[in-house]
Amino acid sequence: MSKEKLLFSLLLDISSMNKEIGTERAQLELPKLICTLLEADGCALYFSKSDRDGLFLSKHYSLPKGHVFVDTWQKHWSPLSDCAVYINNHEMAKSFAEDNSFKTCLILPLHIGGKIAGVVLMGWKSTCPVDELSPKDQQLCQLIAMLLSDVYCVYPLISKLKQRETNLAALYRKTEDDLETSRKKVSLELHDEVGQVLTSILLQLKLLQQSDDLEYVKGRLGGLHHITLEALDEVRRISQNLRPNLLEKLGLQATVGAHIKEYSENTGIEVELRTHNLGERIAENLETIAYRAVQEGLTNVARHSGANKVIISLTIKGSNLFLQIIDNGTGMKKSDVYGTGLLGMRERSTRAGGKFWLVNKVDQGLTINMLLPLV
Ligand SMILES: Nc1ncnc2c1ncn2[C@@H]1O[C@H](COP(=O)(O)OP(=O)(O)OP(=O)(O)O)[C@@H](O)[C@H]1O
């Protein structure tokens, strides 16, 4: 078969995977398909993780005898051409496999957003059937590379975005539910606590209105004064429970401190707060993100970890706020998946331009890390 025909049938075969493009199966199958059609001895995909790092082996396939591809591809990264390259230089070709077995190679660069995101490398122990490439062959190679870029770069991005959208929707629902719950709580407290006291004041005032006995009225006024103060206290307590107000007024350190105190009293779990350089007030949204993370982290510890000790560390490190919540519980199990709590923390940190990561040690505990840029 001519080179052109070979490349064309590869293009057709990849296109015919239409329905599967974007699936894990397509990603695994394609190197094998390329090897089979072009009679290559091995095919590997390399991708870059960042602009500087070079290329890293991601997927590979080789015939049963097996070729072990090199893990990174640093030195060939910069001179990489924009179009397909045929390599007939044994010295260079053999450097792609650890057993130095390749004599010829074909390299297809994969582009995304005008940049090279990775390459497909095909290797032959003898001559390659798609050697010197005519302009038409080059065009076919570019079309093949475009399809492969979709499979390996564009579709995974799309599915990541879809997943993010699903997470955001779940988060939105949770926020709405939380809001509804706290509305109900406040309305119940207002009704039960403040409403009761005000009704009692009203009844007593009515009694006083009907009385002509000045001594009796004076005596009752003392009692009324007392329960009015009680009502005021109750209103203060309810308003302080609306956390953001407290956070706004007292700042992060004091609010976290107050929450920890109440938490430890309720759960019996010892919590130590360590702060460093947390002198001045930081941006309001960062205080809220960190405070919500502490609340959720501690709730998770009580619900899932079996820990008896937690260390919360709040530090200003350079131009970042660094929050750590370290517990000494069971840690997360392999089967555990992120729920809205952890997703919410991650989402809020990402939105603030920060980072969120977990360090999990089975039977030793979980550490939540959150790094938030101050500006
Ligand atoms: N400190 C911890 N120790 C052990 N496992 C944990 C800890 N924190 C979280 N997990 C595990 O991670 C899972 C996800 O936590 P996440 O907070 O996202 O969801 P959740 O607590 O199950 O539900 P919610 O959406 O109400 O927060 C938990 O179900 C639990 O299995």
Ligand SMILES: [Mg+2]
């Ligand atoms: Mg949770």
